[in-house]
Amino acid sequence: MIQLEHVSKVYSGTHKAVDDCSFSVEDGKITGFIGPNGAGKTTTIKMIMGILEATDGNILLDGMDIRENAIEAKRKIGFVSDNPDSFLRLKGLEYLNFMADIYDVPGEGRAEKIRSMAERFEMTEALGDKILSYSHGMRQKIMVMGALLHEPSLWILDEPLTGLDPRAAFELKDMMREHAASGRTVLFSTHVLEVAEKLCDKVVIINHGHIVYQGTLERLREGYPEGTSLEEIFLAVTEHA
């Protein structure tokens, strides 16, 4: 459960990237966070993660303020950032073990867990190489694996599907569904409306830093004539704001 209450972010004193946003991400659901480029998705996610300090407002993770119970709150989260280019000179396996150590994943069973996850993402052969030698999608995969290794209850994924091949995208979506079905929380941002349509129980649409819609896609559809495509609705919603 993530709650945002009147959250704003002002960059360098003048540029208001996020303006008075309030929404909640509920347990047992997959929430999609969509909006045009530069709308403020990454900024919002970074505030939830405590990477950026919100200029105004409160953010609660399972009722905890990340500023107060930082370590405990962070341990519950699996976070994939929008930029997979970090730790490039570590080998894949070294990176995964680094993350496992940092997130207190017990030693026994760890190797098996890594192996099964690597098989799911078809990364078994690449684990011995440096991340530097990976393709963009492979980097994305290793970051996703690192983020989910400790079985976090809260998944926060910033554009996790960009660059993934159909098989990996399918696996990740499948994992998201399983995760939500077990009563836990998924929040992810995306530009791909079809994905949002198939996957999300709820969407939050942001435009120019304002939340312009939150709720199910079906309810959003109701306001438009039969047969209007999701794309057209999205364009209409983000145009008026």
Next chain:
Amino acid sequence: MHKYLLLTRKLFKSGLGGFATSNKKKKRFQAGQAVLWVFLCICLLPVMGMVYVLGRESYNVMSVIGQEGIALSMAFFASSVLSLVLGFPMLITVFYMTGDIERLMYLPVRPWQIVGAKFTISLIFTYLTSFYFLLPFMAGYGMAAGAGIGFWLLTVVSLFLLPVMPLVYCGIISIILMRVFKRAKNKDFLTVISVILSLCLAFGISSVTNLNLEGGALQELLLKGGNSLMGLMNGIFPALRFLEEAVAEESILSLFIFLAITAASVVVFFLIAEHLYFAGAMGMRETKAGRKQISAEESRRLSRRKSVMSAYLRKEIRLLVRSPIYFMNCVMLIFIWPLLILIPVGIQAFQNQDFSIGDLFRLISMEGPEGEALVLFLVLCVSLGSGLFNYIAGTSISREGKGIYLMKVIPVPIRVQLRAKLLSGVCFGVAGTTLYCMVFLVVSVFVFGLPAWTLLPALIGSVCANVIQCTIQFFVDLFHPKLTWESEQQAVKQNITLVLGMLLNMAVGAGIGVLVFWLNGILALSLPVYAGIVCMGLLALAFVLYKLVMAYGVKRIGELE
């Protein structure tokens, strides 16, 4: 030509290796940046003063025997060697290892235009250092000579021409090297090794030069035209003779000859670059990727659970030593400094047959407390000197770059992360200074009868000195980290805070050294007692600094976003 100028301008704006960097945040730092620069300049003034005096005196001495031109030759040669030493690592990284290369390679430009632009920027950076030494020297020389306008004009021209040739050498060597070893497996390693070799070579050259300046060697040098130094100089930079003639005798003709030779060398360089550069640059982008399954054994070894601290420390060290740019700039010197001392000593031993290694040790085999005090003091000085070689803690925040947010994502208290970063610097410092010293001391204990008790204060003092120096650097880096960079080169090379940290290290190191030396004279305690007191003092200082930097760091990381 037009594209070359365009590229040069673009590169100049974004700094070495940072083609197409966005400078959004620059504005806010500019005031702070300016203060830092002014501070730096003030710190560097005394050295410039010394160089000025050197120039004046060398004119006065040499003009007596009518050989003032030799003073100029020496200065030009020294400056060229300096450009050579600094230029080689710079060019090899700027040409082959910065992140902008991939973006430049798909532009519709010729290889020589890219190389030319990068070369020009590197040249401008080289001017900074070469002016810094040559300008005061020439000023001193010219003032002493009471030179006229012609001299000054020619001097200015020569200052601009001088570093070109050494850089061309560096460029040609690095381009050929990278082409030849295009298929080499581990190019990172290759680069590091070639830079270390070139450093050793340059130190060898300069120590041969130094020797000849000592004592009566100068007279000898003037008598024998075919002296080894002159031979060496003419061998490496044959054209320098013309530049010296141009300035000393105000000969325009000589200047034109030098100019022509320099221009020709640049053209040759560009021709070589045109043909060989892309091949090497393309090879550089390939990283070793075995794509074979990791063995169950290795997988189990890696998957053994480690404490958070040790996992973080391992990560720091791996990222540090696996990047050739970081390794060369932050780590390398701390391990090879004894080499840089041993080479001149070795050459000296080779040249003077009556010199024996025993002489070196005679110092410490001195009977009585003076010898022991000297040894302990040397250990302290060497350990304090680590501040000049070890830039690990001092870049550990800057090296995070845009990834700094990850520090806030992972569920590890900032305090622990900072401790691991500081520790990574201290570990390398201790390995590079304390370890060497202890080996030396243990040998001395067994071979030369140094009392064994000296080992303990040496160990404590050396470790504390390392902690103190690393903590100071770490503080400076926290205070003003460079987080917006495109290539690793920018994080550790174009980071003016680093120089500031080094100056602080020097000041603190010298301060402690002088204080310890001075108090020894005043207090007149027995050596073991005094050594104990010094160790206590160092321990206390290290502890206080550590506490301060941790408190500050936790607050500071929170502010960075």
